[in-house]
Amino acid sequence: MNASVDISVPDGVVREPVQTRAKATFERILQAGLEVLMADGLPGMNTNRIAEVAGVNIATVYAYFTNKESILAFLARRFEDERASWVEEYAAQLGVSGGPTWEQWFSKSIDGMIRFRLVEPGSLAVRRALTAMPELRDLDTWSTQRATEAKVAGLRRIAPKLTQAKARAISHTYTLTVTAVIDEAFAKTPYDRAAIRELKRMIIAYLGSYLPPSETQK
Numbered sequence: 001m002n003a004s005v006d007i008s009v010p011d012g013v014v015r016e017p018v019q020t021r022a023k024a025t026f027e028r029i030l031q032a033g034l035e036v037l038m039a040d041g042l043p044g045m046n047t048n049r050i051a052e053v054a055g056v057n058i059a060t061v062y063a064y065f066t067n068k069e070s071i072l073a074f075l076a077r078r079f080e081d082e083r084a085s086w087v088e089e090y091a092a093q094l095g096v097s098g099g100p101t102w103e104q105w106f107s108k109s110i111d112g113m114i115r116f117r118l119v120e121p122g123s124l125a126v127r128r129a130l131t132a133m134p135e136l137r138d139l140d141t142w143s144t145q146r147a148t149e150a151k152v153a154g155l156r157r158i159a160p161k162l163t164q165a166k167a168r169a170i171s172h173t174y175t176l177t178v179t180a181v182i183d184e185a186f187a188k189t190p191y192d193r194a195a196i197r198e199l200k201r202m203i204i205a206y207l208g209s210y211l212p213p214s215e216t217q218k
Contacts, residue, residue: 017064026064028054030078033071038125042132045072069135076130079123080143083116087147094154101214102158106174106207107200113182114196124186131183144179148172159211170210174203 017023032054036045045068051058065071090109093099100108117124130136151171156162162170181199185192 025054025056025060029056029061029064030071030075033068034075034122034125037072037075037129038122041125042129047071069133072126072129072133073136073139075122075126076136076139079120079126080130080139082120083113083123084143084146084150086112086116088150091150091154094151095157096154102154102207102211103204103214105154106203110178110182110196110200110203113178114191117182117186117191127183127186144172144175147175151175155211162210166210170207174207178203 017026029050032050033045035053036049040049047061047065047068048058050068050071051061054061065074087109090112094105095102099105117127130140148168148171151174152164152167155167155170156164159167178199181195185195185199
């Protein structure tokens with residue numbers, strides 16, 4: 001994995017405002033971008049339409065963003081940061097005495113990813129755009145790296161004999177698999193619940209080849 005990925009300010013973002021009024025305008029443009037994306041999809045998204053929905057002139061849009069891709073990049077960074085932050089916070093419970101079993105933890109982790117997408121429907125549209133646009137691939141890589149690293153310590157608490165490298169490889173495989181299956185499950189409306197059930201079974205079987213069964217599972 002490439003640990004050097006840096007998406008602190010996505011390419012194409014001219015500047016992030018510091019003044020209160022400018023921040024409000026910036027957020028209106030982002031919200032308009034999200035609304036247009038959700039209503040018209042990626043092909044129907046353009047800066048003129050975003051300016052119209054935001055109630056600003058096109059010059060104002062270009063004062064902050066160079067194109068629609070940079071608006072998408074900022075939205076994707078925000079959603080992916082929120083998603084990765086949740087994983088990092090939740091990962092602190094993995095393998096901790098008195099906490100959930102690892103089987104319960106991973107099952108609930110998948111439930112949490114499902115909940116996030118249901119509570120933040122805009123994230124679905126952004127996620128689809130993210131996976132459809134090669135120029136936004138670094139954002140997906142960055143989010144995957146954070147989610148991968150978050151679970152490494154917990155895996156080693158459960159199975160101390162795992163090396164750092166092996167725990168990272170297991171976490172990376174888990175993260176990629178879960179993300180891909182959830183992406184596919186949410187390609188349908190309503191989302192494919194059967195696929196999620198099978199995902200959980202597959203993940204527990206895979207992890208069970210490396211992690212000892214929890215006391216409640218024996």
